Amino acid sequence: MKPADFDYVRNYVRAQAAIVIEPGKEYLVESRLLTLARKENIASIDLLVDQLRAKPGSELHRRVVDAMTTNETSFFRDLHPFEALKKSLLPELVQKRRAERQLNFWCGAASTGQESFSVLMTIAENFPEIFQWNFNFIATDLSLAVLAQAQSGIYSQLEVNRGLPATHLVKFFKRQGDNWEFDPVLRKKVLFKELNLVSNWPFMPAMDVVFLRNVLIYFDVETKKTILGKIRRLLRPGGYLFLGGAETTLNLDDAYERVVLDRATCYRTPLV
Ligand SMILES: C[S@@+](CC[C@H](N)C(=O)[O-])C[C@H]1O[C@@H](n2cnc3c(N)ncnc32)[C@H](O)[C@@H]1O
Known part of the structure; x- marks a missing residue:
């Protein structure tokens, strides 16, 4: 990939989604763009970047950002937050x-x-009465491709093999050909929506619990600070934030209180 093309793509992705792609990650950008080029019937990465340059703000730009997101996840990832x-x-x-x-x-x-449905299964197993309350569960992502799968609730055998206890598979999923479908009644309790964490957030109700796991790692320090501050103001007093295992509020937003619950760490907003 030409250095100028690499810079064009990484600058664009950073401007749009705050995702930082360091120099030296050319192999990553190349492999993601090659997959995208094949999908779009574009003969090469050079031609793909030419098309981007020719039409600023095109749908292809959106797909490039989407392609540069890392969507790694699994059911009950890291387990401890769900135990907490x-x-x-x-x-x-x-x-x-x-x-x-x-x-x-x-x-x-x-x-x-998978993360949202793991939370839902935890509620369904332990405090199903919450579903009779005014219960709102909003799940957002920047990538439309991942949101489409989330909304379908359909997972491959490989995906359900990752982290989902057999008891939960039997209780909450139905076979659908080679795949598994998550209980549609529970699935509909989650409202999946597109949201870029670095754009303006539309109205959201004050939150009791926020999961923002394994995404801050892709952002620079200033972006992390801005997002953590916005979440703190969105959380109700004494509300909880879960971050990924490699993430923290420490030295970014020290108004959160770090709370250790057995082997899980979460962050609580002041009671005021
Ligand atoms: C590694 S996954 C984490 C999934 C899940 N939270 C977990 O921990 O298993 C990171 C997700 O963040 C999303 N993402 C990246 N940048 C974003 C942004 N600026 N706004 C919203 N979502 C973003 C990606 O599309 C991706 O699906």
């Missing part, structure tokens, strides 16, 4: 919100939906 939800957070929130009967969750980098 079951053993500490949900009991506390059910107690705290019993009178108003309202709970709001947001999954801010939902990818193909």
